[in-house]
Amino acid sequence: MAAIIPSSHKDLFEKKAFAHLACHLSDGSILVNPVWCTLEGDRVVINSVQGRLKDRAMRRDNKVTVCISDPDDPYRYLELRGTVVEITTDGADEAIDRLAKKYMGVDTYPYRKDDQIRVIYRIQPEKAVGFPS
Amino acid sequence: MAAIIPSSHKDLFEKKAFAHLACHLSDGSILVNPVWCTLEGDRVVINSVQGRLKDRAMRRDNKVTVCISDPDDPYRYLELRGTVVEITTDGADEAIDRLAKKYMGVDTYPYRKDDQIRVIYRIQPEKAVGFPS
Numbered sequence: 549m550a551a552i553i554p555s556s557h558k559d560l561f562e563k564k565a566f567a568h569l570a571c572h573l574s575d576g577s578i579l580v581n582p583v584w585c586t587l588e589g590d591r592v593v594i595n596s597v598q599g600r601l602k603d604r605a606m607r608r609d610n611k612v613t614v615c616i617s618d619p620d621d622p623y624r625y626l627e628l629r630g631t632v633v634e635i636t637t638d639g640a641d642e643a644i645d646r647l648a649k650k651y652m653g654v655d656t657y658p659y660r661k662d663d664q665i666r667v668i669y670r671i672q673p674e675k676a677v678g679f680p681s
Numbered sequence: 682m683a684a685i686i687p688s689s690h691k692d693l694f695e696k697k698a699f700a701h702l703a704c705h706l707s708d709g710s711i712l713v714n715p716v717w718c719t720l721e722g723d724r725v726v727i728n729s730v731q732g733r734l735k736d737r738a739m740r741r742d743n744k745v746t747v748c749i750s751d752p753d754d755p756y757r758y759l760e761l762r763g764t765v766v767e768i769t770t771d772g773a774d775e776a777i778d779r780l781a782k783k784y785m786g787v788d789t790y791p792y793r794k795d796d797q798i799r800v801i802y803r804i805q806p807e808k809a810v811g812f813p814s
Contacts, residue, residue, distance in 0.1 A: 568701040570746070576744055581748065
């Protein structure tokens, strides 16, 4: 059921484009937050902190959606509905540094806190919609 | 249970800021699309076309979330979780013209099609999160 991300929209991952991540909350409502993201093969990878609302939400229900709008053209976007297939702390500190490089141009994520445990979430898209197609 | 939209983030509705609208789909996944929006009192108003996926989704399940990021600062956003409390075609053609004025600077929405029935959705926020707070 893996979806192929359309080649027409893969360039969005080369830009400083935020993903709007949507997760199911326990009360039936939906959490939507802008997050940094990267692409690994056909999986979208995001990073958060253990215990945060989105962390708890994705551990409870792994069905999520990310919508990545082009910062240079808000009418152009890629929507990926999928499943969080891996949640791990392995490599998560290095991964947030790479995201800080992509989005901030710095080598080290500047907001690290000693009491925070960084977490990587790998999302397998099952439905991909690129607009305009 | 109505939530007050924080005054610190109401300016987002004065900008050409898109809302990322998240709706429940029937298969348990989440739809996320960028949409135009306006504020009427404390309600967020969006506009779509009868029969579209988001139209059918909101008629089936009225729990939705909108996340509005600042086009001038992607780290600043307003997330509103709420309920679609009204779905109507009344005034929807005039409303899409007003949205076209806000977002495109034109008096008349240029993509109108004769076979499309425009629809207004009014969303009552129940939880408001402004970041940074």
